[in-house]
Amino acid sequence: METFFTFLEKRVDDSSSLLCVGLDPHISELKEPSPASVLDFCLNLIRETAPYAAAFKPNAAFFEVFGAEGWTALKQVIETVQEESNRQGSMIPVILDAKRGDIASTAEAYAKSAFEGLGAHAITLNPYLGKDSIDPFIQNPEKGAFLLCKTSNAGSMDLQNLLVLPVGAESSAPLYIYVAHLARQWNEKNNVGIVVGATHPAIMSNIRAAAPDLWFLSPGVGAQGADLETALKFGLRKDGKGMLVNVSRSIARAENPGLAAAELRDEILNVKRELNR
């Protein structure tokens, strides 16, 4: 049976890549802010970088800000990834970075929107509302969810680093470790991963120890300052997979985004070779 992660791993093999290309048409990236320029920005990025992308990750916020027209653009972006996939003969997963989270009946509507309405293959989710807020997204093993575990921003300290004392536990652990454990428990269908920012390498290493098998979606390399080699060293699974390195700005702002993506793909391959994974 195909699951989200067998699907992703097939693409990782086809493209020899762990690079996730972030599609973040932030207003500051656009010459003139409009739904048309958002679409133009993304379509250009997709066409140039598709051969080197293990996945694409559009962030919903940058489309939502343009209302209904932005939503139409987001759908077109996802359709364009599909077209590029067909051209290449290898399906490229789309991870909708939406960070949603709501009670069960409402989460169902969000899941329908992301997977049926937009055609995304996976979504990022906030775990604060617990299991019933995640369930509607992971019923179908072919669709995946990455739960926010340790995010790349400074504010991630405020809650995620708190020491928690679960009932019956012998010792306390940071909340992000607890979330990693929950994600492992909830990953019954090989379709639950976690978001682990590359900006905290020591923490990434601890989370990898707590969840040796889970897929990480890791932002932070590039404009946010995280080092690629360190991130791979601490984040990769023993099988040399298990980690999508998300890069947005440093590809989008490159003179030649296709070349920048190819170089990143190859840099990841080189580091993996050095690490012998």
Added chain:
Amino acid sequence: METFFTFLEKRVDDSSSLLCVGLDPHISELKEPSPASVLDFCLNLIRETAPYAAAFKPNAAFFEVFGAEGWTALKQVIETVQEESNRQGSMIPVILDAKRGDIASTAEAYAKSAFEGLGAHAITLNPYLGKDSIDPFIQNPEKGAFLLCKTSNAGSMDLQNLLVLPVGAESSAPLYIYVAHLARQWNEKNNVGIVVGATHPAIMSNIRAAAPDLWFLSPGVGAQGADLETALKFGLRKDGKGMLVNVSRSIARAENPGLAAAELRDEILNVKRELNR
């Protein structure tokens, strides 16, 4: 200077109401699922219940599920509240129930979408990403944010009830109490409240003790089974305000939603009188 909560309190006084009417056009509530029937459902509810509503709370998920057309319907819903407000000569706040949360630069786009694009006055936010994910929403004191603290669903146990040990603290406390403390700290401009489900009355009482001054947005009364009197007893501030009782299904499904809203408004007034607040 007007702040979100002085604005809300003016409406609470004008309408003698603490009732927040939830606009949740869940597919199961519609005869035929379509953006037109979503709009029809909401416009009908707004027109019938506006005299008794301290606020309206549309949930973004039920619009998002219809893509671009759903987004247009959401904008029209918020405009209709504005029109009804003008007709009554008393502005009714719209709280967008979106439960968003993303790193700072992305949160800016969500804030622009909710407040400028859609014209909402406040939004619900997930605190898991910390202060920098909240800041863009609370810079303008006239716009408000309700942080998820203790939600009404069963899954709220999974993370929100964990005992946390903040650095330097003498004793542990549940995560929801920690979030209530953070919300108090972040409420520098009288525009930060918290979501506290009425389905956990003992917990609501503890959160009120930890945050005697904050506004609560409290779902759970009606279809979710929470008792109105108990909720008001444990949730109201000493001044008889500080709590919006959100009701969705039991108003929407009533034969006469306007009458159901009027009765709830009056029931709240009666309980307040008995409690002497």
